[in-house]
Amino acid sequence: MFNTKEKYAQIIKTQAKNLGFDFCGIAKAEFLEEEAPKLEAWLNQNYHGEMAYMANHFDKRLDPTKLVDGAKTVVSLVYNYFPESTLPNAPSDLKIAKYAYGKDYHFVIKDKLKTLLQNLQEEIGEIGGRAFVDSAPVMERQWAKKAGLGWTGKNSLLLNRQMGSFFFLAELIIDLEVTPDSAMTKDYCGTCTKCIDACPTDAIVESGVVDGSKCISYFTIELKEQIPQAMKGKFENWIFGCDICQDVCPWNRFSKPHQEAEFLPHQDLKNMTRRDWEEITQETFNRVFQKSAVKRTKLEGLARNISFIKE
Template sequence: MIRPQEYAAHIKSKAKALGFDFCGIAKAEFLEGEAPKLEEWLNRNYHGKMAYLANHFDKRLDPTKLVEGAKTVVSLAYSYFPEEALPEGQKDIKLAKYAYGEDYHFVIKDLLKTFLKELQEEIGEFSGRVFVDSAPVMERQWAQKAGIGWIGKNSLLLSKEQGSFFFLAELIIDLEVQPDPPFIGDFCGTCTRCIDACPTDAIVEPEVIDASRCISYLTIELKEEIPTEFKGKMGNWAFGCDICQDVCPWNRFSKTHTQPKFSPPEELKSFSNKDWEEMTEETFGKVFKKSPLKRTKFAGLKRNVNFLKNE
């Protein structure tokens, strides 16, 4: 087992050098315990209009269907907690913190490509793929299995050292690497702050989210008009939502990120509600050129801002 242990140490050292806050390793195998949970969640239609979540059921549970001969899942976490938050007063139009800067899908994926390429050069020939919320991978479950943290009542991965403000990513490889023990335990205890604080009652039970009621879903994934039942319940969030993270006691340990690409552009720091309401498509294209907000497109963001304006 000396070789797999050496690989594990090398992988973790390189992950740290690339700026990842956590790196855990798990054996690539079928997530048997997650199958009934996922099936029930889909049967309850908690995925809303996100039909893609019902696709590739087997691939979500079995990494060998994503990478032939897969032996190892390397789970990684990268902080996005800002040094200074944008205005988040009761009347301020707000963005989720992960959307302050450039789109993490591209920033983290570039890091992962470098990671995989250098590992292949240093270790020798092996195959694998990189994933950043871009394929049917149950990233929180793999991170728990790799010992990084536990899944909180808000369904997010929580770390005792750093809370939950981080991006998750994976390398699935056909190289045998010494796995870490899974994270055992639930350190949420009797706390229900996230459940109590959610203004749309999206957390229907601990660890179970009705995504069709989640503000992040309503402002990003939903392409239709936002249902009127959510009038007055959106908390002025125009893209995403941080409520269940902001109230979590573990996030008092959040660590400020050191990635310049995740910092907001200067123009965004001084945005007022009037700027949001009067934004033109030209301004949107300039300020949010590389932003996750491109996902909603200009029309989607205007829909969100208008909905908040008319609350």
């Protein structure tokens, strides 16, 4: 027979599956002791570049009890975004990361997490907690690994044996004590270095460590100033984000198309040619990216990225 904590774990996983999450893992909410020196070293190397927010809330990043009063459990969830077909149509066309094809994942998944918490409250009783989707100082990959959902790839992303890495991670931090899953301790990358070898800006400085300030995603999304001239000719037509290290990863041969209608690309985006991108107007930008993560760069940022590749 299940004890109460095991029963809660079963309920959480069943409810998560019913909402379309591909995997759900559970970890005890506690201080991430192993991660503290790694995070400190990463920040000291200035691998966060202009992303000053990465240096904020150091303690909160490592301790979920500082984010949620009375936190006992971190529920980590995986949600697939791998598309049925890859944009663009021609090799010379400009590219955006697959995660940005459809509606902004923050909204889609946050709604699901709120529903999950409500469903758990109805089935179990009063539960306090918060939902997180890449929007607060939560070390999501580390928690997912602790919850047994995968291991850290050489490109620093979480890799899962069943589905690779084209998925979003999200968390529910709750004050309910639940039987945790076993952490993933094995690394299935072996001697493969395809992601390191393929990165055109040499952003992967060592296994599992990415210099964020050299990543194409950083230059095209986070950096607000001009892109350094030293990066000329290295972007391989990426104008928002980058999937190179994921595209070459052998584990992504297990990726299967998502079933989320909200992640389908706008019809106009599907048909955009290089010329369409180069001549994009505010009106087109607003229409095509109305609910998209691409809105983060605004038209000015996107135009800067396009002209950087064009020059």
